[in-house]
Structures are given as structure tokens and as C-alpha cells.
Amino acid sequence: MATRTPSGNSKAPARSSSGTGSRSKSTKTAKSAPASPVHDFPLPVRMIRSAWMGIARVVAGAFRKIGRDVHPPYEVRRDGTGLFLVILAMVIASVEWWGLRGVGWYGTFVHSVAGGTFGFMAAFMPPILLVGAVRLFRWPEEHRANNRVGIGLALLTVAGAGIAHVVGGIPALNAPFDELWAAGGVLGALATVPLAGLIKAPGTMVAMIALALLSLMILTATPLKQVPARIREGYDKLMGQAPDEAPAPTRRGVKLDAEEHDQSYLYDELPAPKKPRKKTRLFGKDRDADALDSTEDLAGYTGDVAYDKAVITDDHGLPLAQDPSVDLYDESVEPEYPEPSIRPGVRRPTKAERDMAAIMEQVGLGQEPEADTQAMSAIDLTNFDADDVATTAVPLVPSRPPAAPLPPIPARTEQLQLSGDVTYTLPSSDFLPAGPPSKERSEANDAVVAALTDTLTQFKVDAKVTGFSRGPTVTRYEIELAPGTKVERVTALSKNISYAVASSDVRILSPIPGKSAIGIEIPNADKEIVVLGDVLRSHNARKTDHPMVMGVGKDVEGGFVVANLAKMPHLLVAGATGAGKSSFVNSMITSILMRATPDEVRMVMVDPKRVELTAYEGVPHLITPIITNPKKAAEALQWVVKEMDTRYDDLANFGFKHVDDFNKAVKNGKVVVPEGSKRILKPYPYLLVIVDELADLMMVAPRDVEDSIVRITQLARAAGIHLVLATQRPSVDVVTGLIKANVPSRMAFATSSVTDSRVVLDQPGAEKLLGQGDALFLPMGTSKPMRVQGAWVTESEIHSVVEHVKGQLKAEYRSDVAAEAPKKQIDDDIGDDLELLLQATELVVTTQFGSTSMLQRKLRVGFAKAGRLMDLLESRGVVGPSEGSKARDVLVKPDDLPAVLAAMRGDDSPVDDVVPTAQEAALAENANANHYGTDLVAEDLDGYVQAVDYHDGADDDGSEDAWNLTGR
Numbered sequence: 001m002a003t004r005t006p007s008g009n010s011k012a013p014a015r016s017s018s019g020t021g022s023r024s025k026s027t028k029t030a031k032s033a034p035a036s037p038v039h040d041f042p043l044p045v046r047m048i049r050s051a052w053m054g055i056a057r058v059v060a061g062a063f064r065k066i067g068r069d070v071h072p073p074y075e076v077r078r079d080g081t082g083l084f085l086v087i088l089a090m091v092i093a094s095v096e097w098w099g100l101r102g103v104g105w106y107g108t109f110v111h112s113v114a115g116g117t118f119g120f121m122a123a124f125m126p127p128i129l130l131v132g133a134v135r136l137f138r139w140p141e142e143h144r145a146n147n148r149v150g151i152g153l154a155l156l157t158v159a160g161a162g163i164a165h166v167v168g169g170i171p172a173l174n175a176p177f178d179e180l181w182a183a184g185g186v187l188g189a190l191a192t193v194p195l196a197g198l199i200k201a202p203g204t205m206v207a208m209i210a211l212a213l214l215s216l217m218i219l220t221a222t223p224l225k226q227v228p229a230r231i232r233e234g235y236d237k238l239m240g241q242a243p244d245e246a247p248a249p250t251r252r253g254v255k256l257d258a259e260e261h262d263q264s265y266l267y268d269e270l271p272a273p274k275k276p277r278k279k280t281r282l283f284g285k286d287r288d289a290d291a292l293d294s295t296e297d298l299a300g301y302t303g304d305v306a307y308d309k310a311v312i313t314d315d316h317g318l319p320l321a322q323d324p325s326v327d328l329y330d331e332s333v334e335p336e337y338p339e340p341s342i343r344p345g346v347r348r349p350t351k352a353e354r355d356m357a358a359i360m361e362q363v364g365l366g367q368e369p370e371a372d373t374q375a376m377s378a379i380d381l382t383n384f385d386a387d388d389v390a391t392t393a394v395p396l397v398p399s400r401p402p403a404a405p406l407p408p409i410p411a412r413t414e415q416l417q418l419s420g421d422v423t424y425t426l427p428s429s430d431f432l433p434a435g436p437p438s439k440e441r442s443e444a445n446d447a448v449v450a451a452l453t454d455t456l457t458q459f460k461v462d463a464k465v466t467g468f469s470r471g472p473t474v475t476r477y478e479i480e481l482a483p484g485t486k487v488e489r490v491t492a493l494s495k496n497i498s499y500a501v502a503s504s505d506v507r508i509l510s511p512i513p514g515k516s517a518i519g520i521e522i523p524n525a526d527k528e529i530v531v532l533g534d535v536l537r538s539h540n541a542r543k544t545d546h547p548m549v550m551g552v553g554k555d556v557e558g559g560f561v562v563a564n565l566a567k568m569p570h571l572l573v574a575g576a577t578g579a580g581k582s583s584f585v586n587s588m589i590t591s592i593l594m595r596a597t598p599d600e601v602r603m604v605m606v607d608p609k610r611v612e613l614t615a616y617e618g619v620p621h622l623i624t625p626i627i628t629n630p631k632k633a634a635e636a637l638q639w640v641v642k643e644m645d646t647r648y649d650d651l652a653n654f655g656f657k658h659v660d661d662f663n664k665a666v667k668n669g670k671v672v673v674p675e676g677s678k679r680i681l682k683p684y685p686y687l688l689v690i691v692d693e694l695a696d697l698m699m700v701a702p703r704d705v706e707d708s709i710v711r712i713t714q715l716a717r718a719a720g721i722h723l724v725l726a727t728q729r730p731s732v733d734v735v736t737g738l739i740k741a742n743v744p745s746r747m748a749f750a751t752s753s754v755t756d757s758r759v760v761l762d763q764p765g766a767e768k769l770l771g772q773g774d775a776l777f778l779p780m781g782t783s784k785p786m787r788v789q790g791a792w793v794t795e796s797e798i799h800s801v802v803e804h805v806k807g808q809l810k811a812e813y814r815s816d817v818a819a820e821a822p823k824k825q826i827d828d829d830i831g832d833d834l835e836l837l838l839q840a841t842e843l844v845v846t847t848q849f850g851s852t853s854m855l856q857r858k859l860r861v862g863f864a865k866a867g868r869l870m871d872l873l874e875s876r877g878v879v880g881p882s883e884g885s886k887a888r889d890v891l892v893k894p895d896d897l898p899a900v901l902a903a904m905r906g907d908d909s910p911v912d913d914v915v916p917t918a919q920e921a922a923l924a925e926n927a928n929a930n931h932y933g934t935d936l937v938a939e940d941l942d943g944y945v946q947a948v949d950y951h952d953g954a955d956d957d958g959s960e961d962a963w964n965l966t967g968r
């Protein structure tokens with residue numbers, strides 16, 4: 001007969017139990033096998049043992065099903081011992097309770113042993129033994145608690161026997177059986193007889209009662225000081241009254257040890273608000289309460305939040321985890337032993353909440369209710385019942401309490417007074433209508449969950465889809481692994497998952513930041529549009545009136561994302577054509593128009609494509625007509641540099657380092673002008689410079705543009721000047737290393753290649769975006785980009801906002817920004833070759849043939865000179881890069897030749913037809929009106945050391961000053 005070797009058996013893999021239920025029967029048997037080498041016993045013993053364990057498993061199974069079903073790990077089960085206690089309890093009960101006492105050998109024997117040992121306390125032994133059995137069946141893994149309960153029960157038995165013995169007259173150990181039985185038996189005699197010799201019967205009784213109380217305290221893990229509270233609690237429960245305070249935390253009906261008490265929430269059967277708990281610790285006060293009373297929260301708001309962070313928050317009511325300044329989910333307080341059944345997801349709103357949301361909508365609170373329902377969008381699939389969705393709430397565990405409905409908040413409380421006593425009204429939020437309510441789940445999501453689950457099963461990966469959070473464009477499905485399963489097993493399935501869900505745009509996040517779960521982002525078959533109105537009406541956009549806050553869109557979890565452009569402090573927006581850059585820029589400008597007066601934010605718009613930003617022509621926030629000529633744009637950037645220097649000087653003059661501090665001090669009347677100065681101090685507006693196509697500028701004057709951008713981006717933050725650079729060509733010649741290093745915030749829409757993604761984000765990812773506003777947002781200081789669906793604003797909405805704004809105030813353009821360019825010097829690298837270069841340009845552009853040997857022949861120059869001229873032509877964007885022996889591409893059309901020649905000469909463009917006549921008229925009108933008068937800032941600065949002028953000769957006329965920006 002073949003006998004298995006001990007080693008062979010003991011080396012059976014000891015898999016940890018995950019309770020997934022997918023385990024095979026043989027595995028189960030292996031797991032439940034004891035560690036001892038049972039096969040050493042003879043067969044009959046092994047058979048008996050098997051039978052015993054079989055019965056034990058059946059009985060234990062029944063006990064585990066009582067009340068809440070439990071599944072202790074196989075390795076730690078002690079069903080055999082539990083069965084023994086149950087049988088012992090039944091045997092004693094059969095004799096002491098059911099009248100078999102002294103009947104036959106069985107009755108006599110059991111009664112002699114039980115009665116002789118415990119006296120009449122034997123009648124109380126069955127329940128005591130059953131308590132022990134229940135603990136072993138249901139919670140065998142809780143060794144410490146089991147030991148405590150065992151000790152408590154043992155002491156209780158001794159105390160009971162002792163009390164019985166005192167009641168029975170304390171018979172001696174050698175007293176007849178009947179006397180011992182009528183008292184506390186042998187145990188009672190051992191416990192009391194020695195004591196009675198010392199402290200007599202009453203003293204012994206008191207000692208035994210004290211011992212009984214002590215055993216009860218051990219059993220219930222009640223420290224002495226909590227006894228009164230426990231008694232009151234017990235009384236309240238018995239009387240059916242609600243306790244005054246929250247009951248002490250329990251774990252499966254058993255009070256916790258004192259030292260376990262601190263972490264009791266980890267075990268609560270009730271929904272455990274885990275993250276709010278963490279926040280409570282993090283912020284030192286109860287944020288749950290705050291969340292419930294958002295009115296108070298907002299009342300106390302000072303607006304400074306917007307100054308502190310580039311991205312304010314999403315609309316989960318929580319600061320975004322990506323913000324480095326907010327360590328929201330402090331992992332140090334992450335539960336050590338999270339209850340597997342408690343999902344970190346958020347529950348679905350109840351029907352009542354949905355009704356409330358609908359009512360809120362009707363009474364004009366816009367999308368705020370949606371913001372709250374959005375926060376509940378992570379869905380726990382474990383309890384999901386598809387039929388339930390429409391009518392009743394799926395019984396899920398909330399990760400935080402639902403926020404109370406928000407009151408409507410007026411965007412601005414003060415009456416906006418512009419310079420010249422003009423009263424200004426910001427556009428009403430009605431100009432931006434609400435979008436359709438967003439979905440929390442759809443059939444498409446369920447289909448994907450099924451597909452993912454199938455894929456995991458097919459490839460035998462021990463993992464399951466535990467929930468998902470639906471965003472407007474993509475849904476992030478969360479996958480949790482069984483212990484011992486490698487993350488790579490799921491990430492390696494990326495192609496199979498793409499195949500299963502029929503989408504090539506699957507993105508795997510491993511792990512989801514802040515969670516022990518793998519995230520799989522899959523595009524929604526039923527995408528939703530995020531309208532700008534909803535974003536600007538969201539809680540976080542409304543809780544600050546900072547004028548530079550813009551609506552960005554929605555994140556993957558459906559939370560609204562808003563950002564403060566002043567904190568970016570400069571932003572690069574890039575993406576392939578049609579990816580959604582211009583829509584983003586439109587949302588940005590419209591956000592500013594909706595929230596800021598021209599006194600607070602002034603803008604310079606550069607739109608070389610001439611079509612994207614024309615809708616904003618004439619808004620009073622502009623300081624110059626929209627610049628469409630790239631050359632003028634390059635000059636406008638130089639003006640911005642000078643403006644920055646002037647602001648710096650002025651701030652330094654008054655002893656301020658940041659324009660915000662200066663503005664605050666001016667508003668509070670704390671700044672005094674120098675004696676004799678006629679200046680009336682007013683806050684500086686923020687200056688937002690928007691370039692819709694950087695590539696066009698870089699083609700015309702790469703060095704100048706790069707210089708200006710670098711200088712602005714390095715210093716302008718403190719002067720309140722911020723750059724937004726958009727490009728559809730995020731290649732290294734457009735977004736140079738220098739520009740990249742100085743523009744810290746990035747918004748990447750879908751790029752055409754992974755190289756482009758690397759240029760924008762320094763990492764891949766953008767090439768997998770879906771276009772149409774799907775973007776990766778990387779605010780300054782973060783390393784992981786956040787996926788957002790950009791906000792969308794329609795042309796008619798823009799039109800109505802612009803009309804309102806223009807109706808409030810006429811644009812007052814500065815004539816010196818682009819129209820009066822400072823005199824241009826001939827670039828150093830041209831040196832004495834200007835004439836030759838002009839001839840070469842003319843030759844190459846008119847013939848559209850970029851050949852070095854042609855230059856040699858026609859200009860009668862040597863090879864070296866011709867090569868140098870060709871290099872100069874390349875650096876100025878006239879010809880493309882060298883392609884070996886082939887002629888170079890000519891990038892300038894003959895029509896543009898005069899402008900290119902003028903740029904080389906350092907003159908103004910002779911063909912200045914790019915500024916529309918209306919704009920020129922506006923310029924002329926403004927120039928005639930001479931709003932600015934004497935340069936009072938320059939007057940004040942006279943005699944002070946000025947900021948280093950990097951553009952020699954540029955301020956010869958001394959006419960640029962920040963003060964004039966708002967007509968002061």
C-alpha cells in the first residue's frame with residue numbers, strides 16, 4: 001500500500017485564504033489538513049480522525065452561519081476542539097438538565113465527574129462551554145481575544161464554584177460526594193476552603209464575588225474606569241433607550257481590548273468612514289462635521305485658498321491629491337487590517353437624495369446637487385443588483401457622509417467699481433447654461449465590467465473588479481489582486497483587455513495613486529460633454545472670488561476641476577490639431593470674463609491663426625487688439641518684459657515683493673505715494689498673455705521669442721504676469737528646452753506621437769488620449785498628471801458673454817504694445833552679411849528652391865559663405881533643415897517675402913494688413929484720446945535704480961508703464 005511521505009505532505013503549498021471561493025475541493029482539503037503528520041497513525045485512527053474532522057466541519061459550518069456569515073482562514077480553524085466542547089456541553093446538559101442524573105452507568109459517570117468537580121455549578125457548564133466553542137468555530141484566528149475569553153470563562157467557573165461552595169456551607173475536600181455535589185464540588189472546595197480558614201465564610205463570599213466580577217471584566221474587555229459607562233449602556237439597551245453617546249466600538253459583538261480600542265473603527269461592522277477618519281486626524285478637527293455644514297465653511301472663507309494652489313480642488317469637496325501642498329490621504333493612518341468587505345468606494349445616492357438633487361436643480365441651484373452625486377460615483381460592484389439601479393439605492397458603504405446641499409453663493413459681493421467711477425457688472429451665470437446631468441453608471445459600464453472579469457478568469461488571474469468611477473469620457477475600473485498575485489499579471493494583459501473591451505485606448509494605472517488597486521481607464525462608449533457653466537458653478541469655483549480661477553473640466557472620477565492661473569504660474573497647452581486646445585483656451589478666457597473685471601485682469605491675446613480668438617475682439621480686458629501678426633506678437637512679448645521690469649521697480653520702490661501684497665496694501669490704504677507725487681495709487685491688474693500658436697512665433701523670431709518667454713517666465717510671477725502658450729506642434733524646436741524649463745504647468749491634449757507627449761509632459765501618455773477635450777493636466781509641482789475632460793463652451797455662449805462685457809465698458813487699447821514696436825537691431829549673427837542674406841532670401845523664396853550651390857553660383861560666393869547664408873536662412877525659418885544632397889524645403893511663400901525681408905532688416909513690416917481696419921480705428925481713436933497723459937510712474941521712479949534693461953534701446957522713449965494699463 002502506497003503511503004505518502006511526511007515531507008511530501010507537509011510541503012503541500014499553504015495558500016493563504018482569500019475566500020474567493022474559486023479554490024478547488026482538493027486545495028481545501030490540503031489547507032484544512034493539520035500540520036502534524038497524521039499519516040503516521042494507523043489507518044483506523046486516521047479514519048476516526050477524518051470522521052471526527054468531517055463532523056466538526058459540518059457543525060462548525062452551522063455555527064458560522066448563525067447571524068453574519070463568517071469565513072475564518074482554513075489554516076487557523078480549530079473545529080475539532082470546538083466540536084469537543086459542544087459534545088461536552090451536550091453530555092453535561094443531558095445529565096444535569098434532562099434528568100439522566102444517576103440513571104445507568106452513563107448518568108452515574110457523568111454526574112460523578114461533572115457534579116463532583118463543579119458541584120451544582122455543573123448545571124451552568126453547558127453554556128460556558130458553548131461560548132468557548134462558538135469562539136473557536138467563528139473566530140479561531142483571534143488568538144489574543146480567544147485566550148482572554150478562555151481565561152475569563154475559567155475564572156468565572158472557579159468563582160461560580162466558589163460561590164456555590166460557600167452557599168453549600170464550605171464542606172471539606174474529603175466530604176461525602178452528596179455534600180460536595182450540593183456545594184461547589186472539588187473545584188469549589190479547592191477555591192474556598194483555604195480562604196475560609198483565613199477570612200471566614202463572609203470574606204470568602206466577597207472574594208468569590210469579586211473574582212466573578214473580575215472574570216466578567218476580562219470577558220468583556222472592560223477596563224475598570226469604563227465599568228459605569230458599560231453598566232449604563234447595558235441598562236439603556238435593556239430599557240430600549242438610545243444611548244447618550246455612541247456605543248463603544250465592538251468587534252463581532254465582543255468588546256475590544258483597551259489597546260485595540262484606538263483602531264476600533266477598522267473593525268466596525270457599520271460603514272466605516274475611513275477617509276474622513278483620516279482627514280480628522282490630518283487636519284486636527286472633524287472634517288465630517290465640516291462637510292455637513294458647508295455653509296459655515298464658506299462663511300469663513302477668506303479667498304486665500306486660491307492664492308495657495310494652482311489647482312484648487314475637485315468637487316468631491318476634497319483637495320486634489322495631486323496638489324503637492326495637500327497631503328490628503330496620509331498613508332500613515334491607513335488602516336492596517338482593512339475589513340475586506342468594506343470598499344473604499346462611495347455609495348450611490350439614495351432615491352431620496354436623487355429626488356433632492358432634482359428639486360435643487362429646479363430651484364436654481366444649478367449643478368451643485370450633481371456635484372454631490374458625482375462624489376458618489378465610485379460604485380461597489382460586490383453588492384450590485386442591476387435591477388435595483390433605477391428604483392432603490394444599492395446597499396453600498398459610504399466613504400464619507402453626503403454633503404449638505406449648498407446655498408447659492410453670489411459670485412461677487414462687493415459692487416465692482418472701476419477706475420473712472422464706472423460700475424461694472426459681471427456676466428450672469430445664466431449666460432452659460434447647465435449641461436445634462438451626468439451618469440453614474442450605464443449599461444456600457446456593466447458590459448465592460450463583465451468583459452474584464454471574463455478576461456481575468458480566462459487568464460487565471462486571481463483578481464477581481466471591485467468598483468469603478470465613471471468620468472465624462474473614460475471610466476476607471478478598479479481591480480484588486482488576491483494576496484500573492486503579481487501586479488504584472490494584470491498589466492501584461494493590457495492587449496487582451498483592449499481586445500475584450502474592443503478599444504485600443506486602454507490605459508493602465510498601477511497602482512491608482514493612493515489606493516492598493518490597479519486602475520484601468522477605458523473610454524466610455526457613451527461620452528458626456530462637460531459644460532463650462534457647470535464647472536464654474538461648482539462648489540470650489542464659487543468658494544473663491546479670485547479673478548484668475550478658471551474652469552478646467554472634470555476628472556476621471558467625475559469631480560469638477562478648477563485651477564488658479566496665477567498659481568500655475570505659466571501654462572503650456574499642447575496637442576495635435578483637433579484635440580481641444582482652442583476649446584480649452586476659449587474656456588479659460590470665458591472663465592476670466594465671467595469672473596474678473598478689466599481692472600483685475602488684463603489680457604494680451606496672440607492669435608496667429610486669426611480665427612480662434614476673434615470672438616473676443618473688443619472686450620475691455622484686452623490692452624491691445626488681438627495680435628495676429630507673428631512679428632508683432634514677438635514685439636508684444638518684449639513689451640511684456642518691459643512691463644514686468646517696470647512693475648518690479650515700482651513694487652521695489654514701495655517695498656513690496658509681490659503684486660498681491662502691493663494690491664492688498666493699496667486696497668487697505670497702507671501705501672503712501674512719495675511726497676510731491678501726483679499718483680493716485682491703484683492695484684495692478686494681473687496680466688494674462690495668451691499665445692494660441694507658439695510655433696508661428698517661433699518661426700518668425702525664434703531667438704527673440706524664446707528670450708522674452710524665458711525672461712517673463714522666470715520673473716513675472718511676482719509681478720502678476722502669467723503666460724499661456726498653446727501649440728499644436730510640441731516639437732523641440734517650438735517648445736525648446738529653455739521654454740519647457742520655465743513653463744512649469746502643462747495641459748496635454750491628444751498628441752500624435754509619444755515623442756510629442758514626452759516634450760509636453762516629460763512622460764508618455766498623451767498619445768493615448770481620445771481627443772475632443774480629453775487631456776492630461778500636470779499642474780506645477782506634480783509628477784503624476786491628472787486626466788481631465790476639458791470644459792466646453794459654445795460659440796453662442798461666448799458671444800453672449802462677450803456682448804455683455806463689451807456693453808459694460810469699451811476696450812481701451814494701449815497703442816504701444818504691438819503697434820509701436822521698439823526699433824529693432826540687426827541680429828548679431830547676421831553681422832556684415834545683411835545685404836547678402838537679403839539677396840539670398842529673395843532668391844530662395846522667389847525660386848522656391850533652397851539650394852546652396854545655387855546661392856554659390858548666383859551670388860558668386862564661396863561654398864563656406866553660401867553654407868553660412870543657408871544656415872541663417874534656416875534659423876529664420878525661410879528654409880527647412882538640410883536633407884543631404886537634396887535641395888532644402890522653402891518654408892516662406894513669395895507673398896510673405898516683404899515681411900521676412902523687413903524682419904531681417906529690423907524694420908517694421910511694410911505690409912501691415914494683418915490688423916483689421918476696425919482695430920486700427922480703435923487704436924487711432926485711443927491714441928487720439930490720450931487716456932494716459934503724463935507718465936506718473938516714470939516720474940516716481942525717477943532717481944531710483946531701475947531693473948536691468950535686457951533690451952538696449954527698447955525704452956528710449958520711456959513711454960511704457962504698468963500704470964497706463966488701466967488708464968491711470
Ligand SMILES: Nc1ncnc2c1ncn2[C@@H]1O[C@H](COP(=O)(O)OP(=O)(O)OP(=O)(O)O)[C@@H](O)[C@H]1O
Nearest residue numbers: 576577578579580581582583728772773790791792
Ligand atoms: N472639451 C470639449 N468637449 C467636447 N468636445 C470638444 C472639446 N474640445 C474640443 N472638442 C471637439 O473637438 C473639436 C476640435 O477642438 P479644437 O478646435 O479646440 O481643437 P484644437 O486642438 O484647437 O485644434 P486646432 O489646433 O486645429 O485648432 C471641436 O470642434 C469639438 O467638436
